[in-house]
Each structure stands twice: as C-alpha cells, then as structure tokens.
Amino acid sequence: MSYQEVLRNHVIVVSISESPDMGYLGLSERHLQDAMAEIARHLLALGARLSYGGDLRAGGFSELLFELVQRHRRDVEEDSPVGIKNFLAWPVHLRMPFAEIDRAAVELKGIADLVCLDENGTCMSLETRRQIQEREPSAAEWDDGLTAMRRAVRAESHAHIVLGGRVDNFKGSMPGIAEESILSLESNSPLFVLGGFGGCSRDIAETLGLADPWAPLNRAWRERATFAKFRPNSLNNGLTEAENRILAKTPHIDQAIILILKGLVGLDI
Structure with missing residues (x-):
C-alpha cells in the first residue's frame, strides 16, 4: 500500500452477545448484528486487527466477523x-x-488465526489439542477457562468495545461482557461502552453513572456492584465524559462509530 492506515498498530476487542432488551427497545437481533458489522468494518478499513473470544457456531457472531474479514481482505x-x-x-x-x-x-487460513487455549489461558498447538479427547467440561472448568480466556484476550489488545450482553443463563462466574469490562477497567485499558442496545453493557453504563436507570429494569446480576468503584474517567478511552454519556445511550450506530474512532485515534498506542 502507498499509505498507512491510522489504526494499523491497534488490536481491538469487540465483545457482543445477545441483549435481553431488544424487544423492549423495539429492535431485533438483526440490529445488533448490523451494529457489530458496521463497527468491525470501520475498524478493519482503518487497519485495526480484531480479537474475539467466541465459539464457531453457524450463524453466530464469529461467523459474521469471518465474513467481514474475508470481504475486507480482497x-x-x-x-x-x-x-x-x-x-x-x-x-x-x-x-x-x-x-x-x-x-x-484450514478453512479460515488467511482470514483468521484460530487459537485454542488451555485451562490457564495459554495457547496450545493443534498437535497438542489433537491428543485431547473431547468431553463435556465441568462447571469449574467453565468458570476458570472463560476467565483465563478473557485475561489472555485482554493481554494482547489495546482497547475493548462492548455492546449488548446477556445477564442470565450465561456460562462462567459472571456475564462475559461484565468480566471483560472489569478486566479492562482494572488494567486502565481503553473501554468503550455502547449501552444503546441494552443488556449488560447498558447496566454497566448505568452503574458507572453514564446513563440514568431504566425504571422497568433494575437487574442485580452477579458482580454488578463491582462497577460502582469506577467512574466515567476510568474508561480511559480518549473521550470526554460528555462524549461517553452519548456513547452509553445512543441507539444510532453511525454516531457511536464516530465517537469510537475519535477516541481510538487520539490514544497514544
């Protein structure tokens, strides 16, 4: 290329899962998928690399990201x-x-690096994984393994974007987006909270004081109170408090993308 993309040195984590509030907001899961696709598309176009901790379900968010990267790499x-x-x-x-x-x-070669982690969050080779017989993990393995994965993803990234997020029927010790957000806040890593699609991200925004509580929803999921010790400036994302308040509430993805890119470009990475 004859130019260098402005986010070429950035590794960004995009965390998304189903929001229980889409119907309440008059939205559908397709709106959430479209929001993720637009965010990822803009980040890729500006040279960022994306990290994602997910599974390989057909029709899931991982598959959507793979399709975006495949189109981008052309x-x-x-x-x-x-x-x-x-x-x-x-x-x-x-x-x-x-x-x-x-x-x-094999199918994802050139599109995505697929990394298997062990119980401690350490990368294992495919040859090592070949020797392990598949089985159903225990509850403790779910808790410890997901936390280890989230720590590994955090260690290799420069910033984290969260939107949506289930708050019940989740695997692990707490909602995934909650744990990922806490890890970012505790390490002073840039965190962008999009609460306009509800779910765990909206709850986090409310607890941080970035949005007023929704009267019908006063959810008390595990570890939510932990966020009360942080403040809007704990996000460390290059945006002002006023800008983070907009990001925490807007359902308009174009507006959210403008703010995310402004924050990322202003970071010293």
Whole structure:
C-alpha cells in the first residue's frame, strides 16, 4: 500500500452477545448484528486487527466477523496481517471433536488465526489439542477457562468495545461482557461502552453513572456492584465524559462509530 492506515498498530476487542432488551427497545437481533458489522468494518478499513473470544457456531457472531474479514481482505495486499484472532476458551473447544477444529483452522487460513487455549489461558498447538479427547467440561472448568480466556484476550489488545450482553443463563462466574469490562477497567485499558442496545453493557453504563436507570429494569446480576468503584474517567478511552454519556445511550450506530474512532485515534498506542 502507498499509505498507512491510522489504526494499523491497534488490536481491538469487540465483545457482543445477545441483549435481553431488544424487544423492549423495539429492535431485533438483526440490529445488533448490523451494529457489530458496521463497527468491525470501520475498524478493519482503518487497519485495526480484531480479537474475539467466541465459539464457531453457524450463524453466530464469529461467523459474521469471518465474513467481514474475508470481504475486507480482497482489497488489501496479500502479505498484510490477518484481520482477526479468534480465541477458543478451554471449555469451548474441549466440547468439539478435533476434526472440527482442524477443519475450521484450514478453512479460515488467511482470514483468521484460530487459537485454542488451555485451562490457564495459554495457547496450545493443534498437535497438542489433537491428543485431547473431547468431553463435556465441568462447571469449574467453565468458570476458570472463560476467565483465563478473557485475561489472555485482554493481554494482547489495546482497547475493548462492548455492546449488548446477556445477564442470565450465561456460562462462567459472571456475564462475559461484565468480566471483560472489569478486566479492562482494572488494567486502565481503553473501554468503550455502547449501552444503546441494552443488556449488560447498558447496566454497566448505568452503574458507572453514564446513563440514568431504566425504571422497568433494575437487574442485580452477579458482580454488578463491582462497577460502582469506577467512574466515567476510568474508561480511559480518549473521550470526554460528555462524549461517553452519548456513547452509553445512543441507539444510532453511525454516531457511536464516530465517537469510537475519535477516541481510538487520539490514544497514544
């Protein structure tokens, strides 16, 4: 390329899961998927690499990211860095036959780096994973394995974007987006909270004092009170408090993207 993209040195985590509030907001899951797609598209176009800790479900958010990267790579040089790194937590890939993991790694070559993690969040080779028989993980393995994965993703990234997020029927010790957000806040890593699609992200925004509580929803999910010790300036994302308040409430993804990019470009990375 004859130019360098403004986010070429950035590794960004985009965390998203189903929001229980979409019907309440008059929205559908498709709106959430479209929001993620637009955010990812803009980040990729500006040279960022994306990290994602998810599974490989057909029709899931991982598949959507892979499709975006595949389309994006048609317009970049052959030897440019792969656009996404998909981390598979120990309990996630432990349930999968190795043949399925191996096939996915081959199919995604040049599109995504597929990384299997062990119980401690350390990368394992495919050859090591080949020796492990698939089985159903225990509850403790879910809790510890998901936390280890989230720590590994956090360690390799420069900023974190969260939107949506389930607050019940989740795997692990707390809602995934909550744990990822706490890890970012505790490490002073830039965090962008999009609460306009409800869910865990909206609850976090409210607890941080960025949005007024929704009267019908006063959810008390595990560890929510932990966020009360942080303040809007704890987000450390290059935006003013007023801008973070807008980001925490807007349902307009174009407005959210403008704010995210403004914050990222202003960070010293």
